[in-house]
Amino acid sequence: MTSTASPVVLGVESSCDETGFGIVSDGVLLGQGLASSAAQHADFGGVVPEIAARAHLEAVVPTLRIALDDAGVELSDISHVAVTSGPGLATAVHVGLAAAKSIAWSLGAPLYGVHHLAGHAAADTLEHGPLPERSIVLIVSGGHTSILAIGDLVRDPIEHLGDTLDDAAGEAFDKVARLLGLGYPGGPAISRAAVDGDPTAYSFPRAMLRPKDAPYTFSFSGLKTAVARTVETLERAGEPVPVADIAASFEQAVVDVLVTKSLRAVRERALDTLVIVGGVAANARLRAVAQEKCEAAGITLRIPPPRLCTDNGAMIAAVGDLLVRSGAEPSGLRIAADPSAVLHGAQLPLPR
Known part of the structure; x- marks a missing residue:
C-alpha cells in the first residue's frame, strides 16, 4: 500500500482502440490494465469508431479492476484522476472521459483532462525517470508523427518543430500492410515480415530530406504510393510479390526519415537527449537504428519499453502525477472532450 502522504493517480485512456487504466504514485507505475x-477492426483494415466506442463501454469496468488488482490498491485509495480528453476518436474519447468523471465524482477526487500526446512523452518517465531540462521528443504513432522541443512537460509550453503533412508513420504501416496482405494492425505485421527481407532490395523514397525541404516536416504518402506501384507492377507482370523484401525496404525508408530528422533537431537545438515514444517506437528496426546513430553522435536515446509505447492508461496517469506534484489546478468535471486538440501543453484548457 502506498503511503497516504503520496498522491495515487488513476489514469484513463480511450482515444482509439485501447481501453487503458494505469495507477502511478510519485513517478512509479504501481499497476495497469x-x-x-x-x-474487431481487422476485417475493416482500420479502426471503426463505433466499434471502438462499444468495446470501450464493455471493457471499462473489468479493465479498471485489473489495474487496481495489479497495483494492489482499492478504488478508495485513488486520490486523483487523469483522463485523455483529446485528441482521438470522438466517440471513443467520450467513453473514457465519462468513466473518469464518474470515478472522480464518486471519490470526490480532483480530475485532470490531459493531452494524449503528452501522455506518450510522459510514458518514458515511468521507465527512465524525469525528463532532462530540455529534450527533443519524436512522437510516432498511428495518428501522429511530430518532433517536439520539450522542457518541463507540465509547466512549460510544448514547441512543435514539425509534423506530418499527410499520413502518420503508423498509418503508412497500416496501409502498406494492407497492400501486402499482411493484415491489421500493420506495424507488427510489417515488422514480422521484414525480418526475412532485404532492406536494400527496393529504393523507396525518403521524402522531405532535401536541403530545401522543411527540416522537421514529414510526408509518407509518396512512400506508400511507391510501394503500391511496385506491387501493381509486379502483379501485372505476373511475377510473385516478394513481401519480405518490400516490407523490409519500406520499413527502412520510414526509419531513415524518422531518425535523420530527429537527430537533426537535437543537433540544431544544441541538446543531448532524444526521446522516441508512441506506438511505432515499439518497432525493433527503429529502436536499433536510432540507438546506433545516437551512440555515434554522442546523443542519449530514451525509448520506453514496448508495453509503454502503445496507448495505455499508465502514460495518462504519469501526466496526472506530474500535474499533481507541480501544483497544477484540476480541470474539474467541466472538462470536455476535444477530439482534435492541438498539443500546446500537457493539460487541456476548460471549455469557454
Whole structure:
C-alpha cells in the first residue's frame, strides 16, 4: 500500500482502440490494465469508431479492476484522476472521459483532462525517470508523427518543430500492410515480415530530406504510393510479390526519415537527449537504428519499453502525477472532450 502522504493517480485512456487504466504514485507505475479491440477492426483494415466506442463501454469496468488488482490498491485509495480528453476518436474519447468523471465524482477526487500526446512523452518517465531540462521528443504513432522541443512537460509550453503533412508513420504501416496482405494492425505485421527481407532490395523514397525541404516536416504518402506501384507492377507482370523484401525496404525508408530528422533537431537545438515514444517506437528496426546513430553522435536515446509505447492508461496517469506534484489546478468535471486538440501543453484548457 502506498503511503497516504503520496498522491495515487488513476489514469484513463480511450482515444482509439485501447481501453487503458494505469495507477502511478510519485513517478512509479504501481499497476495497469489494458484491453484492445484491434481484432474487431481487422476485417475493416482500420479502426471503426463505433466499434471502438462499444468495446470501450464493455471493457471499462473489468479493465479498471485489473489495474487496481495489479497495483494492489482499492478504488478508495485513488486520490486523483487523469483522463485523455483529446485528441482521438470522438466517440471513443467520450467513453473514457465519462468513466473518469464518474470515478472522480464518486471519490470526490480532483480530475485532470490531459493531452494524449503528452501522455506518450510522459510514458518514458515511468521507465527512465524525469525528463532532462530540455529534450527533443519524436512522437510516432498511428495518428501522429511530430518532433517536439520539450522542457518541463507540465509547466512549460510544448514547441512543435514539425509534423506530418499527410499520413502518420503508423498509418503508412497500416496501409502498406494492407497492400501486402499482411493484415491489421500493420506495424507488427510489417515488422514480422521484414525480418526475412532485404532492406536494400527496393529504393523507396525518403521524402522531405532535401536541403530545401522543411527540416522537421514529414510526408509518407509518396512512400506508400511507391510501394503500391511496385506491387501493381509486379502483379501485372505476373511475377510473385516478394513481401519480405518490400516490407523490409519500406520499413527502412520510414526509419531513415524518422531518425535523420530527429537527430537533426537535437543537433540544431544544441541538446543531448532524444526521446522516441508512441506506438511505432515499439518497432525493433527503429529502436536499433536510432540507438546506433545516437551512440555515434554522442546523443542519449530514451525509448520506453514496448508495453509503454502503445496507448495505455499508465502514460495518462504519469501526466496526472506530474500535474499533481507541480501544483497544477484540476480541470474539474467541466472538462470536455476535444477530439482534435492541438498539443500546446500537457493539460487541456476548460471549455469557454
